[in-house]
Amino acid sequence: MLNDEKRGIEEIYTSAMNSSDLRVEADRTGDADVIIVAGWTQARIGGAMLRLHTEYDSTEKPRMAEVEYFYEPMLRTAEANGRKLTKEERKNLKRRAHEKKHEFNIQQLSLFLERLKALPDVRQQAAVQMMKWGMGQSQDPITRSERTEVREHDAEMLKRLREVVATAPAESAALEAANADLVAAVAEVDERRRAEGQEDFDRCSEKASSIVRWWLHQICPVCGGTKLQVAEGTNRHNGKACGGCEGTGKSEIPHQHEGRRVANWMDQCIERYRASLGQRVYGRQIVEDARAGVVQAPFESVPRIRLRPPRAPAMTEENGDHEDF
Template identity: 25%
Template structure:
């Protein structure tokens, strides 16, 4: 794990910590929250908060290979094979695409219940003005889906494990996942527009992270000052 990923995880976990004891002798979760609050980049902080809230809520049900097959049986079949030997087969790619859309709909519904989302979708002060200014079609939908990717970017086929799961089991094979090609991640939604939005979010998160790291250095002095020790 990189230093950046480690700091991100610590900050995200601190936001849901049950121990916010302030100690003059040691650094605790509350120190990270104080530092994050002092960082001058609120949009980036709200993305961290969204990730924390997502981590604590019920997630969309992951679809198994068997689920995809059952879904494929409900949609038109595709013609496969060479000329003269064509057969009708289940449209598994089509079924997976349909399943991904179902998951996207459920993901949007769950995101809509998170407390930090309105601030990020604020048409005047959140991320949305930047998206609208770029002239993207359906800016709200695209931003919402990309925020959903930031909250949960695991591949929906392998659940982020990077390996194919043996049919009918929860056992991983030694074959890289065919859907994510072994990356463990699903692609950023909405193509080029989605990637541009994600890069903009990343810039805000980077600034918030850097600000929190700088602020963390001054937290011990703040605690001692508040305790009358300075």
């Protein structure tokens, strides 16, 4: 075929990650070369996010069960002898069915997440970035006030102990005691700061988990991404915008402006990785085409066709006639 459209970076990367032919050949660019240049690319965070998207798209999604899946068999078993259950017994049966459903769905989701090898790295990097932006601090005014008071108290305590060390006589027992108190106080303050940092990081990790889940699957659960409402009792759209997503086809992003900022940052990381990977992949292809004498068609032309310039006819020594190859 003459149409020689270039594949997208994601298509090339997905094909290379799932390829069984990883031979490295000097005369052509193969899947192994794509994996090699992916390792050379400096945008490691974007690479992990692209791998996560590839793993998510290529992995079978978990099948979540509804409560009726467990409730109806349990109800039939309970009424097998013909005895009708009371309202309280049905309520207890429904509660046990909900527990079984929750346990089953958690198990299915855990098995699905285990297949996403890049998920822990992406979640950790998102949490680290949120820590840099200060998103881990509690928004509760009482908690923030208590933390501020503790830090002010620690600063005053360390200042006072340093003044005692500075005014103590040299090589005296008072100086040794003041130094010991200062070292103990610094260790205590550092321990509190580490505890606060761990608390903030845990809060960021929890937020990052929900944002990454939304980033992987943004489809509205009400309309399934169609942006339209479904008429009651039918499978047809009624032409009205979906009330769950207001006609956007996407679910609501968690954590509002923080979630939007993190999601935009993730998209930017992937774009940088795509640009770097594409430059390396297509840059090598351009060099090989230049060596082979391939002339690239203009970018605006559709379809894009690679053209080789015609070879000049050779001259024969006998009669000077042209001889075409």
